[in-house]
Amino acid sequence: MERYDLLYRLYGNFDADAVRDAQDFVDLLPPLGSPVALSHWQAVDDELTAKKDRIRRALSDGDRYAELAARATRDQAFTALDLYTKYGRAVNALVLDVDETLRSAGQTDNEIPREVLHLLTQFHEEGVPIVICTGQTLENVKGFAIQGLGNELVHSGNVSIVYEAGTGVFTPGHGSDTKRLLYETLDDPVQSVFESVRGRVISDLPDALRGGVHLQGNEFNVTLKPNFETGSDDAEEVIDGALVYLLDLLGEALTDDPAGPDWARAYFAERDPEIAGVLDDRDALPTSEAAEIPDDVRRTLERVTVAYYHADAAELSAVDLNKAAGVRAALDVLGVDDPFVLVMGDSKSDLDVMSWAAENECGLAAAPEHSSPGVLEHVRETDELVFPRGDAASVLRTAYALNLLVD
Incomplete structure (x- = not known):
């Protein structure tokens, strides 16, 4: 119960919302060219450091909890701790559908929000592989992935694209395994x-x-x-x-x-x-x-x-070419031998991956609230990680908090 007590203290005794707001400002609104903008950014960054230092001094394992305050809301942190208590594992790969999951025609103007892209970059910097899993063509996915995440990240060797719902897998930087044409096995x-x-x-x-x-x-x-x-x-x-x-x-x-x-x-x-x-x-x-x-x-x-x-x-x-088969191939290329993945999706094709993760006890499932009925039923029966349309960031923050809590 010690970690629950520490979370109660963190969110009860400190203004964690202010810490998180400052962190988001520093992360999402980097210094601009004008001296006034630069001065304001630096002031917020200095105040963020001071707020985190106060948490570090007040709580045991203060570095961990200062970072939690900066990354997750109270509800997200407690959900993450519940997941840690249940599974005792960190997420070691992200498996992400795009349309109506990371982005939404109705809520995000069909663009992946900047907050989501930044969180994906954070996971990447922590060494967590990213598997983009979509029904779209490879060229479409490569285009927006490079535009949103940057060419260097996409070609880092730690990103894989499962395209056409499992027809093929593209993992730049892996030599002869860079592109696996799974349909050739039929x-x-x-x-x-x-x-x-x-x-x-x-x-x-x-x-x-x-x-x-x-x-x-x-x-x-x-x-x-x-x-x-x-x-x-x-x-x-x-x-x-x-x-x-x-x-x-x-x-x-x-x-x-x-x-x-x-x-x-x-x-x-x-x-x-x-x-x-x-x-x-x-x-x-x-x-x-x-x-x-x-x-x-x-x-x-x-x-x-x-x-x-x-x-x-x-x-x-x-039948043999589905998102689950594609994800297994992608994880194999990425060298994720003992996966514990976060699967985020909204459609029946994503349910294949979620079911595979549940049956093999190798992951979590999350879905937007407008998902197909079978997906919502599965997610609610497992860990209830249902999020509002266009708010994929909330679940990514929960997963990031989970990883912070794992020793």
């Missing part, structure tokens, strides 16, 4: 399905979808995205249509039997209530039962995934 029947669908997906677009969707520039996955604002009514309409179209293309790639598209609809409708709901809304429910699917067709269907992201994307991917 067998020929699965690869041929993807070649067929990709070869037809644009040329055979129905008139109702032309001008409304585009093919994301993936290396392997087939992803249709809306030409409208994500989440809008127009985006919902075209993505719902794109889902039905993608299922039918898949069915035609699986077999020459005319029932192929109906079998593909039946298979995924049985497994995903969201897909079943879209098919129902569009009067496109299958006439076949999933049990009627021939064994050879079913065996291939079991190797592929059709994912639906409401008013955002319809995607064909491989």
Whole structure:
């Protein structure tokens, strides 16, 4: 109980909010060119040092608690201590989704906040590897990662990018392991399905979808995205249509039997209530039962995934290529042999990573409050690290505080 007592003293006897505000000012608003700005920054920095010194002198292990005051709110610090009591481990890798997790179209103008970027830099300076785990293409991710974190950090050898939801892993600075193309491990029947669908997906677009969707520039996955604002009514309409179209293309790639598209609809409708709901809304429910699917067709269907992201994307991917597989490969390249990761994400693809971490007792899961229901259920049943939309910094601060508390 000593550490709980010290936290009560820290946040009860000292103005920790003022310490944290000063630290944020010093970190996020560095000295500017004008003498007045420089003078003000220096004054705040001097006062921050004095406030930390008072904590250091008053508390045993004062360096640790002065830094806690500067980095975490009272609630974040106590949550971190609860996590330390439960797990007794520091986070030794960050696994981070980007869209609607680190950044939010509704709350952060689709930019990763400066506070978040600075916290990631702090973790990096402490030697904690960063795995960016996203459905986006590699070039997109590399672009904003370098812009936000800097070329030196991204190419430090301690950052890995899992792109296209596990299709490949890019870890600069690791020689022949710098880029692992995980889709090359798939067998020929699965690869041929993807070649067929990709070869037809644009040329055979129905008139109702032309001008409304585009093919994301993936290396392997087939992803249709809306030409409208994500989440809008127009985006919902075209993505719902794109889902039905993608299922039918898949069915035609699986077999020459005319029932192929109906079998593909039946298979995924049985497994995903969201897909079943879209098919129902569009009067496109299958006439076949999933049990009627021939064994050879079913065996291939079991190797592929059709994912639906409401008013955002319809995607064909491989079962063996998911974010969890990509994260395992990234941690292997990074040399994280005994992982205890912080997984932050909002979608069903992120749930794969969260479930892997929970099943293997190798990490924590956190999610924004607008995440998909399955993600929220998992996070609330584990460590309840649910944060407001656009506020990924709050969980990163909690994880940083956890690491400060671990001896």
